[in-house]
Amino acid sequence: EPEVTQTPSHQVTQMGQEVILRCVPISNHLYFYWYRQILGQKVEFLVSFYNNEISEKSEIFDDQFSVERPDGSNFTLKIRSTKLEDSAMYFCASLYPGSSTDTQYFGPGTRLTVL
Amino acid sequence: DAKTTQPPSMDCAEGRAANLPCNHSTISGNEYVYWYRQIHSQGPQYIIHGLKNNETNEMASLIITEDRKSSTLILPHATLRDTAVYYCIVRVAVNNNAGNMLTFGGGTRLMVKP
DSSP states (O other): OOOOEEEOSEEEEOTTOOEEEEEEOOTTOOEEEEEEEOTTSOEEEEEEEETTEEEEEOTTOOTTEEEEOOSSSOEEEEESSOOGGGOEEEEEEEEOOSTTTOOEEEOOOEEEEEO | OOSOBOOSEEEEETTSOEEEEEEOTTOOTTEEEEEEEEOTTSOOEEEEEESSSOEEOSSOEEEEOTTSSEEEEEETTOOGGGOEEEEEEEEEOOBTTBSOOOOOOOOEEEEEEO
16 A cells, blocks of 8 residues: 655754755655644644645744655655754655545654754 | 544543544534544554545444534444544545645544553
8 A cells, every 4th residue: 555655764953954854755646745743742734735836834834944846756844944842743744636535644754853 | 723622532442342522513514524543653544534424444434423513433343553542633625725734633542451
């Protein structure tokens, strides 16, 4: 069964450094998402991406964040200058639209630790 | 904010049915009910979704009341591996750029006990 994959599984970085989190969505999916979950808190939506542009974003997704689909398979989340409060699990998801299949499938996540 | 209300925790004996309730009294006519679960810190896992009819798949059954203001997820024979946080989410179908995001609440922490 096709899966969303994410790399790395764990990223440790110093405050102020740039990080890029990578995702490979399910191959025929058209919508792509990033969510995050700070330890002990709810899963929070960051951004959705469709047709090579951002379709929705939350207040969390400020100028420090950017997303890109550099080729036909990868979907990346870049944090330009990490802060301590960016430490969280980051989940990628993808979706193929349709009334019976309109479902987001999530990857296993990347644990980001900012020191 | 999440448009659903769920009990924060529930226990279930292994092998018995787990019935997880969800209230969504402000649901709109074009909103689906989705259920996901999250085992420990893994990515949320899709379980089932429905609009107004009851649904069943290999993982679970979804019972939606006639007025659509509440639903129940049923795991027919819970196992220890079903211990997880279960999220009930309402969302419109994808329509170009509208209604794509999932809004997670606190969910129900289901503990399946031997």
